[in-house]
Amino acid sequence: MKSSYATELPEDFWIPVPLDTNNITAFSPYLVPQDHLGSTGVFYSMSAFMFFLFVMGTSVNVLTIACTIQYKKLRSHLNYILVNMAVANLLVSTVGSFTCFVCFAFKYMVLGPLGCKIEGFTAALGGMVSLWSLAVVAVERWLVICKPLGQFSFRNHHAIMGCALTWVFALAASLPPLFGWSRFIPEGMQCSCGPDWYTTDNKYNNESYVLFLFGFCFAVPFTTIVFCYSHLLFTMKMAAQAQADSVSTQKAEKEVTRMVVIMVIGFLVCYLPYATFAMWVVNNRGQSFDLRLATIPSCLSKASTVYNPVIYILLNKQFRSSMMKMIGMSDSDGEESTSTQSTTEISKVGPA
Template identity: 65%
Template sequence: MHRTKPDPQEDLPDDFYIPVSLNTNNITMLSPFLVPQTHLGSPSVFMVLSVFMFFLLITGIPINVLTIICTFKYKKLRSHLNYILVNLAVANLIVVGFGSTTAFYSFSQMYFAWGPLACKIEGFAATLGGMVSLWSLAVVAFERFLVICKPLGNFTFRSTHAIIGCVATWVFGLISSAPPLFGWSRYIPEGLQCSCGPDWYTTNNKWNNESYVIFLFCFCFGFPLSVIIFSYGRLLMTLRAVAKQQEQSASTQKAEREVTKMVVVMVLGFLVCWLPYTVFSLWVVTHRGESFELALGSIPAVFSKSSTVYNPLIYVFMNKQFRSCMMKLIFCGKSPFGDEDDASSASQSTQVSSVSSSQVAPA
């Protein structure tokens, strides 16, 4: 659907957005809360997205629940960093419970059948969970930087610091997700109108959408991404320096390669999940009046919700010790892949600790 200036949203309801090009005087005929949105896409598109949301639902819940159960069941997993991984799992469950579940049913109905109030709840909860997830990834990266690179000397990252990091992610998440509930932007159906998120579309000064989008980009994407790139960049530099000093050590060289691979996967996973959503929202805000397909808004929204599956796979399953415990839990005490806890994995609290902090600490 195409939009042209001026934006007529002054005269439309506060609960949803209708593109100018639809040119209708009877807005109830197109309300995303009342009728199927087949004017935005074919029924087959809605069904495909519904199936994908169902996939995220049936995979995201077990993976994240198992992460939490394993951490509480196995004492060796109760390290300070794993508190943050549990925090990440809780945030993912919120996104799955409110976002993927709601979107699955709505796509199957081809409109947001839950109503305006549910739209605001879903938009807020999914945004909160997503923001907590983003900040949790940044905290994980910064913790690795502190523990392995030792920029503060003998500073020890303790459970108290991990708890403070977890609390901070929720504070930042609320700062990011609450404003639309109080008039700074708003939560409305997005894309194919079957899931809800912040209003990227309208130019109505009543909502100050542009400033909110810029705030989200800087505070909730740019800053966490900078922390992740800086932290993992310094980590790789430290590991490379150690590997250079120990060129004859096959284990050190192997550790450096493994950590490099993990870091690349982590950063790519972050970008795959969140870059499309960020680019789309910024493009809409900075290209007011230019035509675009409103239905395209569903693509970045789907990518962001898929982080509930990608993140556990990257941050948990690439951790040998965590993977071993999870497999034992699933298969009643024995891992089918032969993952056993060895001395090196016992010293790891996360997947980027293939080389212990004593090995990679600056000389």
């Protein structure tokens, strides 16, 4: 169903569908099921999907944190950043995904305006911590492998500082809607919440907030990731050419290239739909669009709580072998030694 833009809306209220009704409260996502946006089957399917994200996202991220606590060998500077990401993902899955599971089951934002604000804020906070953690991982890989600062050594306290910055940046971006710069309201099928980038109410300065999010929370980390991984690929390529006869170096170059491609694609899948949709709305004020489309970016961002750990943690042989050992599926440390050897080979390719 199509919707136009509204410029005057009651506090904590969403755009009614359609706008030309004389009884707009009949469509309030805080009061009644939003049956006009989809069939019962669609809502229940979304509820099941959110339950899957809740269970899988919570499980894999709890396991990541538990493994790091139990196995001292995992407490490296890179793994600190991955655990930071796991904590952020856990926040999104336990609050964001679970809330959406309940609301899709009832077919409206049954938790009310306060629940909407809580879900929107926690999902935004956790998502942005995870996003900035991806940038910190890229910087760490660039510093360790490419050695742009010569003999500078990236240590645990640097990783802790990087993790702290991700929370500072995330709070700087997710707190403003709670204090009047934009606001958290129902989005898409009205069963999840996010910053208001639909309306043009000057009271909330929504457009400036969207531009801030696009620049600070998408363009900057994405540019950082592309810059760092581009240099990483170049360094690996040069090392492979210089050591054309080294099977281990050639293998390391292929592994790093594959991982970089997967990481960049994962980042874009997480955040490009949100950034693209929001910027399209800002630059096409007055044009109608299907409200249900806004559910897609929300689902993709929440799904990152599952596929980000797969990319950054489960592809880490040391983490993977420790997880398997913790759940009783493996007693062998063979993969750990393989991982250590592979890491050593990759770390040696940088300039002295």
